[in-house]
Amino acid sequence: MSISRRDLLAGGAGGVALALMSARGWAKGPALDTAYVNALVWTGQGTPALSAIGIAGGRIAALGSAAVKAHMTKATRVVDLGGAFVMPGFIDCHTHFLIGSDLLTQPNLREAKSPQEFARIVGEAARQIKPGQWVQGGSWDAELWGGALPDRSWMDPVTPDTPVAVQRLDLHMLALNGAALRAAGIDRNTPDVPGGVIVRDKDGNPTGILKDAAMDLAKRAIPAPTEADREGAVRKGIAHGLSKGVTQVHTTELDWMTHDALRRLRAKGETDMRFYSFLPLQDWAKVKALVDAEGRGDDWVRWGGLKLQYDGSLGSRTAMFYQAYDDAPGNSGMPIHTLADVQQWTNDADAAGLQITIHAIGDKANDEALDIFAAAAAKNGARDRRFRIEHAQHLAPAAIPRFAKQQVIASMQPYHAIDDGRWAIQRVGTERLKGTYAFKSLLDAGAKVAFGSDWPVAPLDPLTGVAAAVLRQTIDGANPGGWLPDQKLTMAQALHAYTATNAFAGFQDDRVGRIAPGMLADFVVMDANLFAIDPARTGATKILKTIVNGTERFSA
Incomplete structure (x- = not known):
């Protein structure tokens, strides 16, 4: 709710002592468009604390009751959050956004x-x-x-x-x-x-x-939807994501349809949710020409990332392993592309200064993806690449320390662990499960672990992903103590993987992923302190508001 200046003076800010400043005081910094007061804020570091957030021009201009008070003007809109929990907006670093949006009505x-x-x-x-x-x-x-x-x-x-x-x-x-x-x-x-x-x-x-x-x-035989159909679907997907506290997604696609739809929407105005568009690695020259001609977009719709699917999936028995599947003798999965082609595309795209991520699920596919990245880095010299492996799902023991050593980001999906955990042992047996969804082992080895959903494969709902990472309870209820429980994360680790690490994984750690002065004003308001409740209640936590660029894009 909004409160008046009279309410504010009378203590209507729920115990936060905010006082009006003189014109001289207002002039000491940027005048606030909006002040969110009486908030329990987790900035992305430390522990939540009662605080206030001031917004000006779409950015966080002030943090803390005193700083917010110092920058308020008569025009500042004041919102009392009543002690609600506030944290950086969720970033989902792996979605198939157009497919997921279509499925909302299919x-x-x-x-x-x-x-x-x-x-x-x-x-x-x-x-x-x-x-x-x-x-x-x-x-x-x-x-x-x-x-x-x-x-x-x-x-x-x-x-x-x-x-x-x-x-x-x-x-x-x-x-x-x-x-x-x-x-x-x-x-x-x-x-x-x-x-x-x-x-x-x-x-x-x-x-x-x-x-x-x-x-x-x-x-290729299915009739293509119209541009209007695609844009309408994406709009529905944006509304759905905002209702779950998602302020940005990475669209890790193998075609240009989502990218083109997003650019058309951006040409019509703000997209309400932020997007980082990944395009096919094979099209690196086309993407490089786009970057050279038009730059990399803006903070609403960006591009410059490339994705390649190297193997299949565990469920389809097409993920590439060294040994055959336990339940399909003679089948160890398969690569989608030849190693030589992937190495050449990666070398060329990396030399062009583009970010690259490779889908790898099986242990052999992950090892070869790491080898490909190592060869490209050796060939092209040192730079800030932020290579990623999407899924990093089944890792040989020797692969885990390589992520940190090579500075490759493990882009993982915690909900998959509690879904696949129902039957994964049938596919790969007990021994190979030791490197499966190894969130904690990767973090302990110094790697950066970024979280996403793979929507629509899993729900576009970060809170379900957070609960999956912290509890690892399979969705069939068969593992109440957690499936492979040694890989459980703390609440802080899981939230960090959905915020600051995802910002880093998208070259935006200077603008999003934290609540701090100067950062873009992307944050979410919830009805419960995630650090204080029973982790089993995480998925039931209600999103009250989703703020992107300082504007409320969703309100319950």
């Missing part, structure tokens, strides 16, 4: 607990769309019904003429029905794609499952 197959429920949800979605449209969406998880992958025979009876292409929750598999296979021209004679798999039955006919690079066979 069928959610994460609710399907059986093949029958899967078919029912798909059939209902087909009845609600116009002729010629495809049923998309997904987030299905075969582990919820015993592990059998969806089959076209599940969907064909309820969608005889409507094409269906729904994604596994990890975005590494598509399930197609017969109509979609026909529209994409996929049949028993279609060869497998390098870096991908067309799953076939015993007679060689496609079952409808496409893995990794093979998904492109279907995606």
Whole structure:
């Protein structure tokens, strides 16, 4: 709520002694546009303390009751937070934002607990769309019904003429029905794609499952949405993220669709949430030309980062390991691109001064990604690169100290740990789990660990990620003491990974990630002190306000 100057003089700021200053006092510093008072502030360091925050021109101009008082004017808007908890805005350093935004209005197959429920949800979605449209969406998880992958025979009876292409929750598999296979021209004679798999039955006919690079066979057949459709979806995603306290996301994409939509939105005004756009590593020359011609964007929409997907996923059994999967003898995963190509692209992009991140999940993929980065650094000489590995999910013991030694950021997703923890042992066994989601081991070794969601693979909700990092309780309730509990983090470590480290991972540590004078005024207000409550209550904490650039973009 806002309070008047009369209320302020009468002590309406909830016990914070703020007094009006003379005109001479106001002139000593920037006049405040807004003063947030009676706040329990965690600046990103130390412990929360009762304080006040003053904002001017979209930045934090004053911190602390005395400093805020000294910069207030008659025009300053005063907001009493009633002792609410305030911390730096959450930054999610790994999202597929356009896909996630689309899924907000598409069928959610994460609710399907059986093949029958899967078919029912798909059939209902087909009845609600116009002729010629495809049923998309997904987030299905075969582990919820015993592990059998969806089959076209599940969907064909309820969608005889409507094409269906729904994604596994990890975005590494598509399930197609017969109509979609026909529209994409996929049949028993279609060869497998390098870096991908067309799953076939015993007679060689496609079952409808496409893995990794093979998904492109279907995606190119799906009618493209209009620019207006994409912009509208992103707007919905922004509103959703702001309601969860997210002030910035990194869009780690393998195409230009999200980037182009964001640039169109930025041309129309502020985007309300900040974005750092990663583009395909293979397109480094195009990105370099864009940077040379137009710079790297602004604090609303930035670019200059590149991403490459090197292997697949654990759930799809396409993550690249040294040894075969325990539940799939003879299969140790696969690279999406050749090592030689990735090394060349990385060398060239690094020489061009662009930031690079590589998706690596299996232990072999992570080792090779670290080798690629080491070779590029040796070739191109010292500079502030901030190389990243997205996921860094399953690490050989020798890989853990390499992150700190090579100054490679581990960009990880804590919710995946409590999701995969239900069944990961079936894939890789006990021994290989020792380097799985090794948050604490990486931090103890001196590495920087940045956190994100991988939305829509996991919820765009940092508080669920924080709880996952601190508790490591799997979502099936089977590990109340934590799955691989030696890797639990403290609350401060988890919050730091969602704020200051993510700012560093995006070359913005001089502007966001902390509450301090001179920083951009991005912060979130909650109804509970995360340092004082039972960590089990973290996910139930309510977001009251999300402030970006000094403006309230969400208010409960």
